[in-house]
Amino acid sequence: MSIRFRKVLIADERFESANAFDVNNGGILDIVSGSYWYEGPDFKKKHFIGTLMEVPGYYDDFSTIPMDVNGDGYLDYIGGGWFGETLRWHENPAGADAEWAVHEIARTGSIETTRAWDVDRDGQLEIVPNCPGKPLIVFKLKLDENGKGTGVFESHTIWGNAQGHGLGFGDVSGSGRGDFVLWNGWLEAPADPYHGEWIFHPDFELFPASSVPILVVDVNGDGVNDLIVGNAHGYGLDWWEQKISTGKRRWVRHSIDPDNSQYHDMIWVDIDGDGMNELITGKRYRAHNGKDPGEDDYIGIYYFKWNGESFVKQIIDYGPPRVGTGCGIFFAAADLRGSGRLDVIAPGKDGLYVFFNEG
Numbered sequence: 001m002s003i004r005f006r007k008v009l010i011a012d013e014r015f016e017s018a019n020a021f022d023v024n025n026g027g028i029l030d031i032v033s034g035s036y037w038y039e040g041p042d043f044k045k046k047h048f049i050g051t052l053m054e055v056p057g058y059y060d061d062f063s064t065i066p067m068d069v070n071g072d073g074y075l076d077y078i079g080g081g082w083f084g085e086t087l088r089w090h091e092n093p094a095g096a097d098a099e100w101a102v103h104e105i106a107r108t109g110s111i112e113t114t115r116a117w118d119v120d121r122d123g124q125l126e127i128v129p130n131c132p133g134k135p136l137i138v139f140k141l142k143l144d145e146n147g148k149g150t151g152v153f154e155s156h157t158i159w160g161n162a163q164g165h166g167l168g169f170g171d172v173s174g175s176g177r178g179d180f181v182l183w184n185g186w187l188e189a190p191a192d193p194y195h196g197e198w199i200f201h202p203d204f205e206l207f208p209a210s211s212v213p214i215l216v217v218d219v220n221g222d223g224v225n226d227l228i229v230g231n232a233h234g235y236g237l238d239w240w241e242q243k244i245s246t247g248k249r250r251w252v253r254h255s256i257d258p259d260n261s262q263y264h265d266m267i268w269v270d271i272d273g274d275g276m277n278e279l280i281t282g283k284r285y286r287a288h289n290g291k292d293p294g295e296d297d298y299i300g301i302y303y304f305k306w307n308g309e310s311f312v313k314q315i316i317d318y319g320p321p322r323v324g325t326g327c328g329i330f331f332a333a334a335d336l337r338g339s340g341r342l343d344v345i346a347p348g349k350d351g352l353y354v355f356f357n358e359g
Helices: none
Strands: 006-009 019-022 031-034 034-040 046-048 065-067 076-080 085-090 102-105 113-117 127-131 136-143 147-159 168-170 179-182 184-189 200-202 216-219 226-230 237-245 249-257 263-269 278-283 297-306 309-318 330-334 343-346 354-357
Touching: 006 031, 006 034, 006 309, 019 065, 019 330, 031 354, 034 113, 065 113, 076 113, 085 136, 102 147, 147 179, 179 226, 216 263, 226 263, 263 330
Parallel strands: none
Antiparallel strands: 006 354, 019 031, 031 034, 034 046, 065 076, 076 085, 085 102, 113 127, 127 136, 136 147, 168 179, 179 184, 184 200, 216 226, 226 237, 237 249, 263 278, 278 297, 297 309, 330 343, 343 354
């Protein structure tokens, strides 16, 4: 049985990244997107964060990762983008209605988008930008003696060669460590992720413009992790089944949805409350401003449910521009109302929406 969603327009803005976290420590989730944050629980009160670089068709803000960077007890956020070529953190003014100071973490080169993963398995998330044509570098927040953020990041180069478009993280090898997945192979983690050697395995070629993230999950429940990947700038959504026999690893490609385009971001969560995770993803509307295959197709956001043999597509929203909507480059799922159900926060060049999960 499919679940119902109630679609609400939060703001008629063109920012492509959004997340939900408690900005003012009021005990209620707020929504942060681009130059503004929207106060929960109804998200009608709008607060200015700061001006972002604007270029034709884009704002230079392709991630919204909450983290208390300076250890003051308020969540800041990590951003960055393609055009400014910098990874940066935006400092929360202790919940006050004031502009957020911007601090440069590093000049990385153009950032497709950024994700946060626990690379060294210490319980703390590290920041990992996907920078096509540049090395794969992990940025780790330095903590003080009390375990609080210091506002300073240290960098660790994982892969000195050029990465492409698309990045994932998870245990591919079965070692219990997190490996990195690139569009054209995967990097096997050493015991010491910052000083050991990462081994590259050119086992597959995914989409040349693969999604961020490439999900590393056990789709079919056979005990080994598979891959789910979207075509970020063309048609297609696939899962790659990992098979191991007599000590050898091979990958089998299965199509999930070949008929829709621009699957740039995706989330693996339990959206229907049955105890099993589903794939939530959708179209990044006008990802390349009209230059991608399928740009003029209808826009949609969906969840795909595994039935034991294949994925079944359930529509959250679908239609022409200004009727249907997608999910931008960095969207989120969170329980915004304390209902026990995950809602979907969907930014994009066609507006910022929430899809309230009505069960």
